[in-house]
Amino acid sequence: MPVNKRLLWAASLLPISLLSGCALLQQQEPINTVAEQMSTLLQLQDQEQERELERAAQLTSIDSRLDTFNSQLDEINRQLVLLRETPVKVIAAPPPPAPPSQKMRPIRKPDNMQKHLQDMQGKTLIGKSEWLWVQTLMANVTARVDTGTETSFIHATGLNLYEKDGEAWARFTVTHNDSRPAANSAAMTIDTPVVRMSRIRGSESGESALRPVIKLPVRLGNIQQVTEFILSEQSNSKHSVSLGRNFLKDLAVVDVSVQFLQPKFEPVAAPDSQKAIDNSAEAVAQ
Numbered sequence: 001m002p003v004n005k006r007l008l009w010a011a012s013l014l015p016i017s018l019l020s021g022c023a024l025l026q027q028q029e030p031i032n033t034v035a036e037q038m039s040t041l042l043q044l045q046d047q048e049q050e051r052e053l054e055r056a057a058q059l060t061s062i063d064s065r066l067d068t069f070n071s072q073l074d075e076i077n078r079q080l081v082l083l084r085e086t087p088v089k090v091i092a093a094p095p096p097p098a099p100p101s102q103k104m105r106p107i108r109k110p111d112n113m114q115k116h117l118q119d120m121q122g123k124t125l126i127g128k129s130e131w132l133w134v135q136t137l138m139a140n141v142t143a144r145v146d147t148g149t150e151t152s153f154i155h156a157t158g159l160n161l162y163e164k165d166g167e168a169w170a171r172f173t174v175t176h177n178d179s180r181p182a183a184n185s186a187a188m189t190i191d192t193p194v195v196r197m198s199r200i201r202g203s204e205s206g207e208s209a210l211r212p213v214i215k216l217p218v219r220l221g222n223i224q225q226v227t228e229f230i231l232s233e234q235s236n237s238k239h240s241v242s243l244g245r246n247f248l249k250d251l252a253v254v255d256v257s258v259q260f261l262q263p264k265f266e267p268v269a270a271p272d273s274q275k276a277i278d279n280s281a282e283a284v285a286q
Contacts, residue, residue, distance in 0.1 A: 124221050124252045127259035132241055133219040134174075137188050140264045141174065141240035143220070145254050149244040151198070154214075154229040161194065161212060168194040170212050172231060174240050192216065198230055221262035223251050 132143035156172035163169065171191045194212040201208045217226045220243075227247050248254065255261070 123250070124223055125261060126220065126248075126252050126254055127261045128254065128256040129239065129259040130220055130243075130262050131260065131264040132243070133265035134241075135217040135219070136190055136192065137174065138267065139188060142238075143241040143243050144239040145248070145256075146242045146244055147248065147254055149242065150246060152227055152229050152244045152247050153232045153242040154216075155240055155242070156190075156231045156233060159212075159231055159233055164193075168212070170194050170214060170231060190216075195228065200230060218247075219265050220247075220252075223247075225251075 126145060128145050130143050130145060131140045133140050154172075154174060156174060159170065159172040161168060161170055169191060170193075171189065173187050173189050175187050192214045195215055196213045197210045198213050199208050200211050212231050213228055214231060215226050215228055217224075225247070229241070
């Protein structure tokens with residue numbers, strides 16, 4: 001075949017070939033789309049089956065827990081039934097122990113008083129409270145023994161400082177117990193010179209103040225001396241006098257577990273009114 005004819009034949013076949021290829025491509029595209037859709041549907045189906053399996057496993061677990069709960073509930077009901085059928089025994093609680101009896105320690109009254117009057121070094125043995133004879137009053141008053149203070153105090157009321165013959169004097173009243181009614185309280189007045197003024201600090205206010213100091217002859221047991229006393233207007237003390245170390249030093253030993261070891265000093269002719277005062281004061285001190 002001549003070359004020109006071959007070229008013409010090939011040129012005539014080229015459009016036909018192109019049209020055939022387009023047709024094949026158009027037929028293959030729908031086939032591929034359906035396959036992809038089928039594959040997607042199969043995947044969705046598999047996922048749905050997996051979810052169904054998971055839900056079934058969860059339901060099985062829930063059923064198992066419900067069975068366990070029901071078993072426990074049945075056991076509780078059974079125990080409740082047993083408790084209702086079992087008679088209850090009421091055991092009375094034991095009574096509380098009785099509180100210890102508050103017994104006041106009795107005042108020691110030694111059979112042989114003289115045995116307790118002298119310490120091994122010749123000092124007088126005294127208790128935490130004692131009778132103190134005040135010569136100026138011609139009376140016994142109750143005294144609290146206070147080893148924690150240096151100076152002795154008299155708890156005075158109605159204190160009045162005045163001048164007499166160019167000297168300072170003090171007039172005051174001593175009572176056995178300021179808190180008792182006046183009708184039952186023994187009030188005694190003292191007029192005596194003031195030997196000096198002493199600065200003391202108040203226990204409540206903390207402020208210092210000048211207080212008058214006097215001297216009085218006193219007696220406790222076999223101790224007789226003139227002692228300095230600071231006049232204090234403290235009104236809540238049940239004792240008329242507080243004896244400090246200036247009275248006790250080198251003369252007495254204190255036993256705070258007892259009181260009124262030393263007997264009251266009785267003058268030769270003690271007034272009947274003073275005996276009544278001493279008895280009432282002793283009852284207050286005890």
